[in-house]
Amino acid sequence: MIEINKVSMLYPGTEDPALEELSLELTSGEFLFLVGPSGAGKSTIIKLLFRETLPTSGQISFERKDIAAYKKKDILEHRRKIGMVFQDYKLIKQKTVFENVAFALEVLGYSPKEIEEKVPEALVKVGLSHKQKAFPKELSGGEQQRVGIARAIVKNPDLILADEPTGNLDRDNALQLMELFEKINLEGTTIVIATHAWDLVDRMQKRVVALSGGKLKRDEKGGYDHE
Numbered sequence: 702m703i704e705i706n707k708v709s710m711l712y713p714g715t716e717d718p719a720l721e722e723l724s725l726e727l728t729s730g731e732f733l734f735l736v737g738p739s740g741a742g743k744s745t746i747i748k749l750l751f752r753e754t755l756p757t758s759g760q761i762s763f764e765r766k767d768i769a770a771y772k773k774k775d776i777l778e779h780r781r782k783i784g785m786v787f788q789d790y791k792l793i794k795q796k797t798v799f800e801n802v803a804f805a806l807e808v809l810g811y812s813p814k815e816i817e818e819k820v821p822e823a824l825v826k827v828g829l830s831h832k833q834k835a836f837p838k839e840l841s842g843g844e845q846q847r848v849g850i851a852r853a854i855v856k857n858p859d860l861i862l863a864d865e866p867t868g869n870l871d872r873d874n875a876l877q878l879m880e881l882f883e884k885i886n887l888e889g890t891t892i893v894i895a896t897h898a899w900d901l902v903d904r905m906q907k908r909v910v911a912l913s914g915g916k917l918k919r920d921e922k923g924g925y926d927h928e
């Protein structure tokens with residue numbers, strides 16, 4: 702599904718590369734954790750995969766297409782296939798739970814009829830049907846992040862990219878959220894999660910890609926590796 706080939710990233714005005722000749726392959730249906738200390742390059746990989754930014758050198762292919770060669774419409778098409786989940790949820794305060802999830806479809810041009818069908822389905826999957834009329838401030842952190850997940854899955858994406866999704870949650874909520882990601886993954890969606898939550902990584906026993914200073918340090922199924 703994704704091939705990262707010798708990708709380096711040097712942000713303008715910085716001396717050390719955020720990523721250095723990084724190569725990684727990701728097969729459709731995988732569940733992958735990106736781990737490593739602060740500044741290791743995890744968020745940079747997420748941004749590159751969303752095609753929010755382009756690498757300084759190297760190539761990234763998505764479904765065998767070089768994403769640097771995309772035209773504007775290809776970029777939109779690419780992002781349509783990806784659901785993003787953020788540490789701070791990024792919900793719209795003035796919109797209800799239903800409206801927040803619906804908004805993800807409105808911007809993609811879905812019809813009101815499709816929206817009426819798909820939003821309740823997504824809310825059932827995250828267990829929040831009963832909160833559809835609530836506003837974000839009336840929800841707990843865990844519930845808000847589940848709205849974030851409903852918003853990501855409502856467009857039936859091929860891939861979910863999550864940057865520190867449990868960063869603002871307590872342990873129980875964080876674990877529930879990981880189990881929700883696991884359920885979504887079992888239904889076929891590929892998942893990439895950048896995280897510092899070593900205890901959850903240990904518990905989930907998925908593929909772990911460990912970075913350090915922009916370089917690949919380890920890539921194997923298992924726990925966080927506390928060396």
Ligand SMILES: Nc1ncnc2c1ncn2[C@@H]1O[C@H](COP(=O)(O)OP(=O)(O)OP(=O)(O)O)[C@@H](O)[C@H]1O
Binds near residue numbers: 712719895
């Ligand atoms: N927009 C930017 N401009 C300049 N430097 C940046 C920018 N974004 C990231 N960097 C630098 O690139 C390196 C990698 O950052 P990145 O955010 O990818 O790391 P990370 O592993 O996600 O860290 P964290 O766990 O703290 O979120 C860091 O040295 C960071 O300072």
